Amino acid sequence: MKILVCIKQVPDLESRFKANSAGVWFDETDLAWRMNEYDEYAVEQAVKLREQLGEGSELVVLSIGPDRVVEAMKKALAMGCDRGVHVQDSAAAVKDPAQIAATVVAYARDQHFDVIFTGMQSQDRGSAQVGVLVAAGLDIACATTLVGFSYSDGTITAKRELEGGLKGIVKLKTPALVTCQLGLNVPRYPTLPNIMKAKKKDIAALPIESLLSTPPLAATVSFHPPAKKGGGIVLEGEVGILVDQLLGILKEKTAVLR
Amino acid sequence: MKILLIGESRDNKVLETTYELTGFAGAAAAESSLFFVGSPHDLPAVSGRLYLADVAACGEYNPDLHRDLIVRTVAEENPDAVVFLHSSYGWDLAPRVAAALKVAQISEVVGLVEGGFEVGCCNGKMRRTVKPATARVVLTIQSGAFPVNKEGGSPQVVALAPPVASGRVIFAGYEAAEARAIDLGRAEVIVSAGRGVGKKDNIPLIAALAKALGGELGASRPVVDAGWIEHSHQVGTTGQSVAPKLYVACGISGAIQHLAGMKKSDFIVAINKDKDAPIGEIADVLIVADVLQFVPALTAKL
Numbered sequence A: 001m002k003i004l005v006c007i008k009q010v011p012d013l014e015s016r017f018k019a020n021s022a023g024v025w026f027d028e029t030d031l032a033w034r035m036n037e038y039d040e041y042a043v044e045q046a047v048k049l050r051e052q053l054g055e056g057s058e059l060v061v062l063s064i065g066p067d068r069v070v071e072a073m074k075k076a077l078a079m080g081c082d083r084g085v086h087v088q089d090s091a092a093a094v095k096d097p098a099q100i101a102a103t104v105v106a107y108a109r110d111q112h113f114d115v116i117f118t119g120m121q122s123q124d125r126g127s128a129q130v131g132v133l134v135a136a137g138l139d140i141a142c143a144t145t146l147v148g149f150s151y152s153d154g155t156i157t158a159k160r161e162l163e164g165g166l167k168g169i170v171k172l173k174t175p176a177l178v179t180c181q182l183g184l185n186v187p188r189y190p191t192l193p194n195i196m197k198a199k200k201k202d203i204a205a206l207p208i209e210s211l212l213s214t215p216p217l218a219a220t221v222s223f224h225p226p227a228k229k230g231g232g233i234v235l236e237g238e239v240g241i242l243v244d245q246l247l248g249i250l251k252e253k254t255a256v257l258r
Numbered sequence B: 001m002k003i004l005l006i007g008e009s010r011d012n013k014v015l016e017t018t019y020e021l022t023g024f025a026g027a028a029a030a031e032s033s034l035f036f037v038g039s040p041h042d043l044p045a046v047s048g049r050l051y052l053a054d055v056a057a058c059g060e061y062n063p064d065l066h067r068d069l070i071v072r073t074v075a076e077e078n079p080d081a082v083v084f085l086h087s088s089y090g091w092d093l094a095p096r097v098a099a100a101l102k103v104a105q106i107s108e109v110v111g112l113v114e115g116g117f118e119v120g121c122c123n124g125k126m127r128r129t130v131k132p133a134t135a136r137v138v139l140t141i142q143s144g145a146f147p148v149n150k151e152g153g154s155p156q157v158v159a160l161a162p163p164v165a166s167g168r169v170i171f172a173g174y175e176a177a178e179a180r181a182i183d184l185g186r187a188e189v190i191v192s193a194g195r196g197v198g199k200k201d202n203i204p205l206i207a208a209l210a211k212a213l214g215g216e217l218g219a220s221r222p223v224v225d226a227g228w229i230e231h232s233h234q235v236g237t238t239g240q241s242v243a244p245k246l247y248v249a250c251g252i253s254g255a256i257q258h259l260a261g262m263k264k265s266d267f268i269v270a271i272n273k274d275k276d277a278p279i280g281e282i283a284d285v286l287i288v289a290d291v292l293q294f295v296p297a298l299t300a301k302l
Ligand SMILES: Cc1cc2nc3c(=O)[nH]c(=O)nc-3n(C[C@H](O)[C@H](O)[C@H](O)COP(=O)(O)OP(=O)(O)OC[C@H]3O[C@@H](n4cnc5c(N)ncnc54)[C@H](O)[C@@H]3O)c2cc1C
Pocket: A014, B123, B193, B194, B195, B196, B197, B219, B220, B221, B222, B223, B234, B235, B236, B237, B238, B239, B240, B250, B251, B252, B253, B254, B255, B256, B257, B258, B261, B271, B272, B273, B274, B277, B289, B290, B291, B292
């Protein structure tokens, strides 16, 4: 059985973002990078499935982006993926979801993966499209927003998270693609021996041009902070003073302090 | 502009969020019709054409089949945009429809701008303006971004026969939300812990403030996923919706899914070390401080 997990490297979301010179995405200077949080759950679930299937199965991790994404792939390899495929694209950040999906489809089409895992969305872009578009491109079954996953005998039983704590149970026959939500499992921390072992695992490099030839379907024309609605008070300074200021405000504006 | 709205139903009832779609149509000054898989006995109160597929035959979750019905409706209506909610139904179905129609999808639309759409990104911290390159576009709109429009009217129903093919994803039923140990909906004060609290060992600091204010402990999702606090305390789209007199957000960035659950609170205080955290957009008071220093100091003075 063949398993694929698709991951993205994203900046630390606590960073301060400013527009790049083209004004269509963020400036990458000084940003720290990590694996997209949703993808950590996808990798963990893929590794669990790989462990369940044992001998004769293979788990490939794929990432599209500049050379820095290899760092995120190494983490996935240390978590238990067997080998990596790095689609080299220094301009991945400005590709639209249709192009990213088309790239994955072009790679996966002849590989006959039985199960494909992706995160439900990326933390930076947040489009929540790529996984579903890949499934559509490969014409395989797909379910999104998984908080539960089990596999047996060619059938996936998945728990989809709906609103307000409700969940929907669905069954899919492989080949299938699932997108993973936060909380699906507990992503493991790579151990030192596994980090060492991962260094020997193969990461194949493929240039983006070999896989993608279609233009974007949508273009970002501006990247900017939300318009400030103003309104709220912002307090900064020494903690003791802030406490007194807040208590004063709460006494004046709310009825909760008696 | 002519648009096709994709309404939602659950348990044979129209979901209220459907009226955010009509709100969007109003904001876009668009002529709209609505596609709806639901019960013929509980129809959305909209005017214009309502393409109705009976949920008894089509299922509440059968994405391949719903996609085929929508594609058929698009051929009939010829809309400029097909508009979904950015919900568990919408983000699952919209890309399938966009792929079938070979058109652009623009997700999480929060506003309309000349020739394009404003969407959220970077966990709500930033915005992008996106323009489709295709004549037709599929949109998902962020919940709460457009006003609810329940002006009503009675729809002109166009019944859709279900396709013969069944979908590839088999729906096997719902699992109800866990019984709630506590009902945050009744609390007058809620003090919530976010990831900024750092670790499980620090949760008692937040709980102590909640107690000192006579309130309940709430949580953002990562705190629940990490097992620091039980799910019954989670506030947000996939937790509880609350509207206390006072809501104190400790180390919470203010992602849209969290805001959806607490923005109706009367008074909101946020404690965050990042002055630019999106929570500042809706907080009445944003205290720029380390939550681990500020919270105990506040508790001590109560
Ligand atoms: C379908 C879906 C449903 C979701 N449902 C929910 C939901 O119901 N509820 C929910 O909450 N989320 C939900 N989320 C997740 C949501 O998108 C965010 O990821 C989440 O709300 C972030 O939680 P947070 O603010 O605690 O963490 P982060 O976004 O990581 O923010 C932590 C904040 O703490 C601040 N901070 C860090 N250290 C300190 C310190 N020492 N002192 C002060 N401040 C500090 C940082 O500046 C930052 O602003 C959902 C996501 C999806 C995709």
